[in-house]
Amino acid sequence: MRVGVLYSGGKDSNLALLEASRYFEVSCLINVYPESSESALFHYPASELVDLQAEALDLPLIRVESGDEEEDQVEALRRALEIAGEEFGIRGVVTGAVKSVYQATRFQRVCDELGLWCFNPLWLMDEVKLVERILGYGFKALVTRLAVYPFEERFLGRLVDREFIEYLRKVGANVSGEGGEYETLVTWMPMFKRELKILKYSKIVGESEGEIVVERAELA
């Protein structure tokens, strides 16, 4: 079966992609990006780097912009999946949904309306096991946004590693970032044919949260 993978560029969608590739032919990546960071359905941070990630993966990318309202996002998703069906003949969609019933419900409904199979291989995965799996596969996942108290700026712009996980554990945060504690940008995982190199970035840091703005990046 040909499938498309909903792809934000973060660790969860990359893990979903990797799991899907074991069983199906992944025909394209699908990225729905919101106008602002208010979206509860799709990730926003660093989404402009998705083009480079798709190139690194050597997979076609369908990008559709969405408004911030729920109906806009669902409509954008529907449009993106229709394009994926027309251009790549996908019969199924793979998502990186983990715990959000809100997300899962909307993905399932749109897939059902379009007659597509919906796969959520990370669904209900234990937060520690999810991160362990990512580290086990050798993912390089850059922390692009961090909103954890007490906030430690030194982790911003660094790769997710055991020290970072230990920090999250100590402060009682969800270690997989499911509650929005952090966002990631994957610069390498086993399907990447080239590594994404972040050459320059700046930090925007507040009292209890911060994010990085990538200014220059290229494929190695």
Next chain:
Amino acid sequence: MRKVLIISTCKHRLSDEEFVRPLREIAESLGYLVEVRKFTEKVSPDSGKVIISGTALKDVDYLGKVENFEWVRAYEEGVLGICAGAHIISLVFGCGLRKGKIIGAREVDFKGVKRRAYFLTSMIPVLREGFEVLGSVGDVPAYFKVRGRNVYAALFYPEVLNRDLIIDFLEEDY
């Protein structure tokens, strides 16, 4: 060691990650030894609880293998069917299914106690006498059992918002 058999109703192995792994993880967290088999296999469980999983909304292959579940009629140790598993239990005990789609969280009335539950189904059991409805959404039987038997069926996915139902099923002594 206590054991649990999980029967996957999933056509595609990627769906096992979504519909079987969470059940396995709950059982293993309680110290159970878990065996997983596919709906296409003829199994004859001899001891331990059995959970029949759900599957993807578009997946209906399990309906062509209901004969592989005839053993449920005589099994005494406890069976819980989830969504597709609930469909199978309904059919094994002579009930029908009607078209009816429910996707997302709904409030289930458990005999006066209301709880949210996550549904992903395109078919609703049409129960006959011999079943006890333990939870419902309007006229939809959401959680029911075969009267006088340790055979339970959840049309929703209890592993999502109602893990305690799975834990109670596994831990209860029959």
